[in-house]
Amino acid sequence: MSAPLLCVHDLTVAVQDGAGPRVLLDRISLDLGAGDVLGLVGESGSGKSLLCRALIRLLPSPKLRITGGAVFLEGRDLVTADEREMLKVRGGEIGMIFQNPTSHLDPVMRVGDQIAEGIRYHQGLSQRAARAAAVEILAQVGFADPNRQYNGYPHEFSGGMRQRAMIGVALSSNPKILIADEPTTALDVTIQAQILRLLLDIRDRRGLTVILISHDLGVVAQTCDRIAVMRNGELVEQGDKRSLLAAPQHPYTKALIESHPSMPGEGVATAAIAQPAPALRPLLEIDDLHVRFPSGAGLFAAGPKTISAVKGVSLRIMPGETVGIVGESGSGKSTLARAILGLAPLSSGHISFDGADLGQNRAKALQKLRSEAAMVFQDPFNALNPRLTIGEMVAEVLRVHGKAVADIPARIGELLDLVGLEREFADRKPRSMSGGQCQRAGIARALAVEPRMIIADECVAALDVTIQAQIIDLFRALTARMSLTLLFIAHDLAIVRNLCERVVVMYRGEIVEEGRCADVFARPQHAYTASLIRAIPDIDPDKPLRADLLSPSVAETGSGRVSDQPSAAFNW
């Protein structure tokens, strides 16, 4: 390592509120040499994003203060630099890429203009020259037709392309250091692999220094030279990637490595236990199901256009089975789940739940579904009513399903025990609970109807890895204890491999492969499944990440417009 480019020394950030100062970042020290790629890992709330915001003195709230320490960038102390100096540092020396490109790109400004803005401001180019430079950058970050795509608005691009645009915006001011804050967390595995590849590519081409923030050790292991582990505002461990992964010193680092889903879990063992007795008939039978949505049909639009979200899916699920449905966003897996619960229209085909056909006898089937099947949602906060306590929320379900009022409190207690929440949570509201606790409450609500089947739609995608592992364990315990049938929808293959006996792979509305988990992951038959599996960032740095050129999302690099769903357009 050459002389450090960035040198953080005892950096301390505290929040100043009623109760006096509380330390959020506790004496962080680290060095970053030119050309380094540093991975910063830790769960949410560990302070990794805050550290990066503190480097450019852009703290998320005026109540936060840097109370001590120094940040030396090529010898200048950024903590004491004046605001004018900082304007040059932000963007010009240190660029940032954010987790959610959808909310960080200006929705009402052309993508190209957002890149040109930084060029004009930092490099003082004319409008024409800035435009040419922006087109150049768009090409660099992988836009196939940069001249035309310059004029596109963020919502016209897919998630992957938006993140490419965000990277382009960060590059526009020609920084020396690039901070990428969870740049791929919101993306599918295959797209994630492409974006990580792009980041490394740009690093090489421009000689950038990169700080990559991630909660996923796999991502960091694949991309970084050095790893720093943060927890509760402290830097608990840092060092060379290989030595840190091979011989972690701190117990928290060990726990992180153990809970990484690319490690072989004990999921295989449950398969033997839960193997159902030769079942008489399937609990859920789906036969040649099609779901089509009308799209963009205006009063005078030429002919009704439709989007096929699910195309001819047939599936049988036996009582007590645990089935994972995987696929990238837009593959139709969520639509399938909604159709099963009667929440999406059946265009053709059959769904029958325990003998009741949803197409032929809708009322009866729905009644059966409502009382015997339940759903757990992706976003634990938004799926809970913020005004109700957990107890009130579960009681509501119990009342609707005709539970005697006197028995309700006892039942709430049982349910909370079942999902591993203290009974006092009955009086808490979602606001005062963590993401993992909210998701447990959501599961308790789903279990209130004593369902035979639970559909979990990406229910751990929004949670930290360690919490993810806990929720997965909970599902495993529940399915074993209550002989539940579980339909587990996820884009994360590693989790499905750990939890499910059977896996169904969906691609563009169709099932391309299904079979026992162990078989499918060991010997994928379909090229798409194989590319999905290869794109999982492995925690072993010697198993290189592969962003296949035979990517499932041809549209990602092509026209720039995803073929699947009309993105965040408001239809008024």
Added chain:
Amino acid sequence: MHRYRFVLYRPLQFLPVLLGISIITFVLVRLIPGDPARVLLGSRATPAAIANIRAQYGLDEPLWVQYFYFIGNLGQGEMGKSILYKIDVLRLIATRLEPTLALVLSSVAQSILIAVPLAALAARHRTRLPDHAVRIVSTLGIGFPPFWLALMLIILFSVRLGIFPVSGYGGSLTDKLYHLALPSLTVALSLSAVLTRSLRAAMVQALESDVATAARARGMPESIVFWRHVLPNSLVPTVNLLAVNIGWLIGGTVVVESVFALPGLGQLLVRAIFSRDYMVVQGVAMVFACATVLVNFLADIITVALDPRVKL
């Protein structure tokens, strides 16, 4: 450009809306107790004279027949004859249109000129003195009824200071603007209070949004962050609020025109209602309805222009 295609077919949707409005106003006007012929001829009129007038204006026909006359006339661009003024309703409206139109336009322009800087000031100094001041003033502005504001302005500017006239409307352009100053300020003060609050809220949100954070993180000074990212992202809700309020304002001119004795549509409407001049009430109501529909149509076009995500 297909996002603007609605401009072509949206007007077709206006037809049923306007038809509905025509039925409602037609029926409502006739539900008011009283008889135009009796009002016109006074309390000592003979039954024969009243019947004569009723026949002359077709008021003796069944209600549905009268409605079809009304609609038939509308189709030919006619609105019948005023019972009170004895002239064509359309011509009557045309002579009264200008003061109302001028009042609405100038008060909308003034309210935008007041609201945008105030909201920007408040949002950029959030929870500090300028913000508190703007919020208190705008709350007061919403709280004070326009007729009271009008009287206070008259007392201050006309009676005490003698700068502006108490009432009436002028002949030349400058004279007209001079007479419009107080009435339009009255309306603008009320309207800008509503707009400022909405715009301030949207700006506060946009200033804390990820878009603004990202712009700051690439070294944009606060002025660029504000004018280029925050403002465009906070205009849309306010444009729609403004459209709704202009609709309300068009009806609300009645009060202001009465206080300032402006010879506009509002005043005409009030007098027509008192004299049960059915044709004029219907006509003015239809004009107001058309104007409201048109303003909302314009707001839709502006919304589409401001926000590329919106599809109509």
